[in-house]
Amino acid sequence: MNPLLSRLHPYPFERLRVLTKDITPNPAYKPISLGIGEPKHATPQLIKDALVEGLSGLAVYPATAGDLALREAMVNWMQRRYGIEVDAATEVLPVNGSREALFALAQTVIDPTKSNATVVCPNPFYQIYEGAALLAGARTHYVNSDPARNFASDWAGVPEEVWAGTQLLYVCSPGNPTGAVMPLEEWKMLFELSDRFGFVIASDECYSEIYFREEAPLGSLEAAVKLGRTGYRNLIAFTSLSKRSNVPGLRSGFVAGDATLIKQFLLYRTYHGSAMGPMVQHASITAWNDEAHVVENREKYRRKFAQVTPVLSEVLDVALPDAGFYLWAGVPGDDVAFAQGLLAQYNVAVLPGSLLAREAHGINPGAGRVRLALVAEVDECLEAAQRLAAFARSLAL
Numbered sequence: 001m002n003p004l005l006s007r008l009h010p011y012p013f014e015r016l017r018v019l020t021k022d023i024t025p026n027p028a029y030k031p032i033s034l035g036i037g038e039p040k041h042a043t044p045q046l047i048k049d050a051l052v053e054g055l056s057g058l059a060v061y062p063a064t065a066g067d068l069a070l071r072e073a074m075v076n077w078m079q080r081r082y083g084i085e086v087d088a089a090t091e092v093l094p095v096n097g098s099r100e101a102l103f104a105l106a107q108t109v110i111d112p113t114k115s116n117a118t119v120v121c122p123n124p125f126y127q128i129y130e131g132a133a134l135l136a137g138a139r140t141h142y143v144n145s146d147p148a149r150n151f152a153s154d155w156a157g158v159p160e161e162v163w164a165g166t167q168l169l170y171v172c173s174p175g176n177p178t179g180a181v182m183p184l185e186e187w188k189m190l191f192e193l194s195d196r197f198g199f200v201i202a203s204d205e206c207y208s209e210i211y212f213r214e215e216a217p218l219g220s221l222e223a224a225v226k227l228g229r230t231g232y233r234n235l236i237a238f239t240s241l242s243k244r245s246n247v248p249g250l251r252s253g254f255v256a257g258d259a260t261l262i263k264q265f266l267l268y269r270t271y272h273g274s275a276m277g278p279m280v281q282h283a284s285i286t287a288w289n290d291e292a293h294v295v296e297n298r299e300k301y302r303r304k305f306a307q308v309t310p311v312l313s314e315v316l317d318v319a320l321p322d323a324g325f326y327l328w329a330g331v332p333g334d335d336v337a338f339a340q341g342l343l344a345q346y347n348v349a350v351l352p353g354s355l356l357a358r359e360a361h362g363i364n365p366g367a368g369r370v371r372l373a374l375v376a377e378v379d380e381c382l383e384a385a386q387r388l389a390a391f392a393r394s395l396a397l
Contacts, residue, residue: 071092
């Protein structure tokens, strides 16, 4: 048995199940879950139709690199969205959702024979980053978010000796769970550090199309171009259709960036058996080529957050995020106890923030907060917010 498996931590939802297994929720309320970030808006009909149209592809073994038509749809979307040029032949690959690609990249770029092999990631974080690092034989260094700076990660506080051993840096912008978007000056700092120490930057951008400002979130490849960098050196961006197009079950996304890294990643994925099915490719082409359903989806989130956020901000430390579909709410007292009490009294499930982070630099930066995934339709989210507000008020009595 691979001994590295023993280094993995239980997933946050597994830990939450253990913490709530003896709780009987109040049967007077129907259950509402704000815990899992699974899009609940309806899948656009044009994507369903395209999936059916592509069923003849079941008789074909797909290429790991994907069809050229799919890669062209991806690069055309990047040109429209970010105003950048990406080579469809060498700088983009389809992946089966960003999750598996975020994990697989670490297995491609980490050299575990180096005793100081390190993966740096934000804290709180998407647990795939940590698991990918540990199973690649690296150690992890956590960079805490700072509430005083819109939950920005304290990259400047990472010691030079840590950067010296860093082989991979995970960045999430817009962030999970905070919704914070990295500005250009932070990208400049990270690019300079990457140039100096030679590490790869993996930019997780799966929430990029759900935002609340007029200006769309800055992407990593876009930042590189704005800063005059060519070739996307040591940079790989990850994006997905799951949130953008409400198709989490399609398992479709892509990676784009440094052609040298893409070539090695393709080699790894060919042996790993990571080809995207032809019918999924066909539906994905339709999704990347259509923006109308994305605009409609974004407006639904904007209307929903505009109704829910004021209800919660009266009783909790919470504000409209830059982007994404989470509220990162400060709660009174212990976040786990808050989640347990809320479930017991009002039958609403939320994810305690401390389960999304690690103790680092003397604190757990997720402690005292809960993540609220506003993925359901507005009426359900609003009812959950009203129950949550009632529970918070009861704690203040």
